[in-house]
Amino acid sequence: MIPLQVVTIGLVALGGLAVVLVRDAVRQVLVLGFFGLGLIVLFMVFQAPDVALSEIVVSCVAFPFILLTALAKMRGGPK
């Protein structure tokens, strides 16, 4: 395993921990986005660009969009 792979695995582990530790839901969505970014780099480093592209779609577009609209709806929409 090359050092870059070790570093990205470490970043992903830290990111996952950070997502769990953030208590405010909106901030959690943002941290989740950065965690996803870490995963994208991880997949790229492990030579899986297709998975990285799918991960971009899931963690940086679809998932935050659904979460943020659901949170906004629960709070009564944008004022």
Add this chain to the structure above:
Amino acid sequence: MSRNTRLALFACSGATLAALFVWGLTGLPAFGGFQGEYGQILNRVTGQERHVTNVVAAIVFDYRGFDTLGEEFILFAAVMGVALLLREARGEGERRVDIVRSDFVRAVGLASVGPVVLVGLFTIAHGVLTPGGGFQGGVATASGLVLLWAAGRYRAYRRASPHALVDFAEWTGAGAYAAVGIAALVAGSAYLTNIVGLGVTGTLAAGGTIAILNLAAGLEVTAAVVLLCHEFLEELMS
């Protein structure tokens, strides 16, 4: 449950999970050591057989093209279902006003619309050459349009993606995929057989029906995601 019982329970299940993980990791093949024979055959022959450099695209849109037809229609049916459910429950009410308060967010967000859409279209167009294709590029293109809402106004997003146009793109994309398959039947081959000229390896039009089906998937996925966001945002804004 008391704190100690919970901690004990966590320690037990955590240790079991960790042991299972380590056990699983020791059984993994070496990095790059791939055992699938079918995959190795395709890796060898796809370049000559289908004139594409992205083997994944050849599998998705040719060798296993029928599976992808199913996936396309799963997406199609899911979006139709969301539209049906949400449109039913919606009344005509006063629109909320959405103003992005931060100038910085608005400037950076709106400046990203063009580049993001461009990257999405690039990913779709180069599906036969490089990683990516209609599915990933379609979502990227749609997300560029959604940025119009996120960093600008909901009305700007709606104006950039008129309902009639998106509906049209949605059924054209899904229909084109099925139609390419039927064209093969008419030509006297099996459903979804690659009947079009394969073109020159390394060009955007290489791969025959692979390139066509990739574009159809790109159109259908872009429209599906835009429609999905329409419905969710309409729910949010009314």
